[in-house]
Amino acid sequence: MSEENTPQQTPETVPDVSQFCPKGDVLVVAEHILGELQPVTLELLGAGRILADKMERKLICIVMGHEIGDIPQKMIEYGADKVYVADHEALKNYRTLPYRRVLVDFLESLPEPPHTTLLGSTTTGRDLAPRIAAHFDTGLTADCTELDIGPYEHKSKVDPTKIGLYPNCLYAIRPSFGESLKARILGPWKNPQMATTRPGVMIPNKPDSNKKGEIVKVPVNLKEDDTRLVVEETIREMSKGIKLTEADVIVAGGYGLGTVEGFELVKKLAACFENSAIGASRKVVDLGWIPYQHQIGQTGKTVRPKLYIACGISGAIQHRVGMSKSNIIIAINKDPDAAIFKFAHHGIVGDCYQIIPEMIKQLQENKVKREVEAVVGTH
Amino acid sequence: MSGYNIFVLVKQVPDQGSKAGINPDGTIDRAKAKRMLNPFDRYALQAALHTKKSYGGTVTAISMGPPPAVEILMEALEHGVDRGFLLSDRRLAASDTLATAYALYKTVLYAGKFDIIFCGLQTTDGDTAQVGPQLAERLNLPQITYCEDFAIENGRVQARRIIEGGIQRVSTGMPVLVTVANSYHPLEYKSFRGAWRVQQLARRQEELKQYIQTIDLDLIGADVERCGLKGSPTIVAATEKVGEIGGSCTMHEGHSPDEMVKEIIKSTGIREYLVAK
Numbered sequence: 001m002s003e004e005n006t007p008q009q010t011p012e013t014v015p016d017v018s019q020f021c022p023k024g025d026v027l028v029v030a031e032h033i034l035g036e037l038q039p040v041t042l043e044l045l046g047a048g049r050i051l052a053d054k055m056e057r058k059l060i061c062i063v064m065g066h067e068i069g070d071i072p073q074k075m076i077e078y079g080a081d082k083v084y085v086a087d088h089e090a091l092k093n094y095r096t097l098p099y100r101r102v103l104v105d106f107l108e109s110l111p112e113p114p115h116t117t118l119l120g121s122t123t124t125g126r127d128l129a130p131r132i133a134a135h136f137d138t139g140l141t142a143d144c145t146e147l148d149i150g151p152y153e154h155k156s157k158v159d160p161t162k163i164g165l166y167p168n169c170l171y172a173i174r175p176s177f178g179e180s181l182k183a184r185i186l187g188p189w190k191n192p193q194m195a196t197t198r199p200g201v202m203i204p205n206k207p208d209s210n211k212k213g214e215i216v217k218v219p220v221n222l223k224e225d226d227t228r229l230v231v232e233e234t235i236r237e238m239s240k241g242i243k244l245t246e247a248d249v250i251v252a253g254g255y256g257l258g259t260v261e262g263f264e265l266v267k268k269l270a271a272c273f274e275n276s277a278i279g280a281s282r283k284v285v286d287l288g289w290i291p292y293q294h295q296i297g298q299t300g301k302t303v304r305p306k307l308y309i310a311c312g313i314s315g316a317i318q319h320r321v322g323m324s325k326s327n328i329i330i331a332i333n334k335d336p337d338a339a340i341f342k343f344a345h346h347g348i349v350g351d352c353y354q355i356i357p358e359m360i361k362q363l364q365e366n367k368v369k370r371e372v373e374a375v376v377g378t379h
Numbered sequence: 380m381s382g383y384n385i386f387v388l389v390k391q392v393p394d395q396g397s398k399a400g401i402n403p404d405g406t407i408d409r410a411k412a413k414r415m416l417n418p419f420d421r422y423a424l425q426a427a428l429h430t431k432k433s434y435g436g437t438v439t440a441i442s443m444g445p446p447p448a449v450e451i452l453m454e455a456l457e458h459g460v461d462r463g464f465l466l467s468d469r470r471l472a473a474s475d476t477l478a479t480a481y482a483l484y485k486t487v488l489y490a491g492k493f494d495i496i497f498c499g500l501q502t503t504d505g506d507t508a509q510v511g512p513q514l515a516e517r518l519n520l521p522q523i524t525y526c527e528d529f530a531i532e533n534g535r536v537q538a539r540r541i542i543e544g545g546i547q548r549v550s551t552g553m554p555v556l557v558t559v560a561n562s563y564h565p566l567e568y569k570s571f572r573g574a575w576r577v578q579q580l581a582r583r584q585e586e587l588k589q590y591i592q593t594i595d596l597d598l599i600g601a602d603v604e605r606c607g608l609k610g611s612p613t614i615v616a617a618t619e620k621v622g623e624i625g626g627s628c629t630m631h632e633g634h635s636p637d638e639m640v641k642e643i644i645k646s647t648g649i650r651e652y653l654v655a656k
């Protein structure tokens with residue numbers, strides 16, 4: 001699209017890119033729920049540590065909340081050099097405007113703006129990061145799956161004011177076009193460079209309880225405007241009893257089951273396997289076919305079983321992020337073009353109501369056969 | 380009470396489901412691609428129309444894009460939207476989310492007074508979910524993102540939103556910006572009357588202009604330096620095709636269920652996990 005802009009003449013003076021080579025550190029904005037650091041924050045500390053080391057800078061963090069216990073200490077163990085803590089009753093629950101205020105004030109108070117600022121692509125990170133980026137008129141790359149830092153030479157003729165060699169450019173890579181492409185998004189001419197990263201992608205450091213770091217309190221000065229929105233109630237359904245994350249086999253059902261009764265089949269199929277559990281897509285959880293604890297995906301659980309059988313699930317990205325690391329994925333879907341066939345290992349194109357009962361039947365026969373083999377084998 | 384001034388932001392996106400206009404490398408040839416209303420915006424549209432129906436008021440649809448994007452504003456009119464604005468200007472080419480949010484901010488100010496702005500959660504061609512919050516920042520509004528239930532009680536907005544591992548109920552006064560999740564109610568079918576009326580209108584271009592106005596950066600007084608590539612702090616430096624995720628899928632299709640299941644059991648080692656007695 002850029003070719004539509006008519007190239008302009010090169011200015012007499014080449015722009016001075018040194019103003020875009022800030023000395024600042026790498027900042028991670030922490031996320032925690034009920035006193036528990038979110039896994040994505042630990043992942044960000046891992047990724048942020050690599051970036052900071054590459055530039056020989058510090059990895060700093062900010063934690064906002066109320067009565068946050070030993071979270072700052074834990075962040076140091078996971079790689080942070082310095083943790084800033086904003087503790088205030090009004091920050092107990094995440095709310096856009098108070099968190100925005102604290103973060104903006106904090107960033108403005110730093111002697112040097114961060115070189116790079118990272119948040120998780122969670123409902124919280126995706127709510128907060130864009131506002132911060134808009135406030136500072138800086139770039140923000142969403143949902144990154146890879147991050148790196150290095151020199152970048154920008155040669156675009158379209159905007160000659162940006163031509164130059166940028167020494168520490170954040171290379172942010174994100175999937176695009178329905179996951180078919182990896183796009184490399186760059187923006188070294190504005191600071192801080194910002195990105196959110198997808199949960200479950202970056203690798204956390206091993207905690208080191210001997211690691212030293214600094215914990216610093218930051219002031220919280222909210223304005224009346226910041227409390228325009230009130231949180232009336234927060235409901236988190238923490239998983240109890242269902243060991244989805246420990247199961248070897250997960251049989252998951254989606255909207256393609258058609259009715260709540262479909263889950264009876266799913267349960268029967270799951271019962272064929274040792275150490276199995278039942279999963280579900282969000283759509284059927286929302287419909288009340290099965291409790292929330294079974295939900296797999298972005299707003300549910302992330303699982304890595306040895307075998308995942310998806311029955312009547314379309315494979316939306318929000319579902320996929322929760323299960324794509326499974327060892328073997330078998331998908332049953334009647335639509336040969338369903339997205340799930342793009343990442344499943346085995347696909348059966350067919351109706352759940354024909355395939356699942358057949359599978360149960362054959363597996364039961366197989367079990368009998370296997371027992372016979374085992375018996376034969378011992379002789 | 381004359382009801383609420385409700386704005387809804389909509390975008391035309393390439394239809395990724397259709398094979399038309401998809402280049403061999405997976406990129407989209409926007410000129411050839413089939414175009415459609417961003418699927419996420421259908422929920423925003425439903426929220427806007429439902430709010431109008433329940434509490435009274437008018438719905439204004441706002442879009443930014445090349446001239447064909449007028450199609451989705453027509454579609455919005457068919458569904459019962461009262462008027463639409465299309466911001467169309469070549470100088471908007473290659474806008475990133477920051478530049479887009481700035482241009483939409485100027486458009487919203489041009490379009491007049493509002494109480495609620497509904498946006499889709501994200502688009503299917505950008506997937507960032509950033510434009511809504513960035514617009515809220517420019518307008519200094521409270522925001523409710525990932526909203527899946529919306530009501531107004533005693534002049535206050537009551538909403539339910541998705542959070543990590545749960546939900547949150549929030550309330551706020553107006554004006555407010557809301558991004559609507561796809562767990563909100565699906566868009567209802569348009570009425571025959573609505574569709575017929577717009578079809579008639581489409582034949583009378585002059586009259587149509589009273590309902591859908593195409594505007595440009597000069598008219599809304601936008602700073603062109605903050606728009607398009609110039610106003611974008613990020614660029615797409617390169618794209619690379621990704622292989623099929625998780626390897627290629629072995630497809631079992633076209634046989635009887637009995638045969639397909641046999642194949643699966645043979646080729647996957649699934650028997651290893653069977654309950655042992």
Ligand SMILES: Cc1cc2nc3c(=O)[nH]c(=O)nc-3n(C[C@H](O)[C@H](O)[C@H](O)COP(=O)(O)OP(=O)(O)OC[C@H]3O[C@@H](n4cnc5c(N)ncnc54)[C@H](O)[C@@H]3O)c2cc1C
Pocket residue numbers: 253254255256257258280281282283284295296297298299300301311312313314315316317318319322332333334335338350351352353500525541560561562
């Ligand atoms: C912020 C946000 C967070 C989200 N978080 C999650 C999450 O954590 N987890 C999650 O799963 N989703 C999540 N979603 C929702 C997600 O986008 C999808 O809407 C959801 O995963 C779709 O569920 P589904 O595949 O069961 O239903 P559908 O998309 O309706 O798919 C049903 C599938 O079943 C097939 N089918 C129909 N009938 C049959 C049959 N008889 N036999 C075989 N196949 C059949 C169809 O071809 C279709 O592919 C989230 C969405 C948002 C906006």
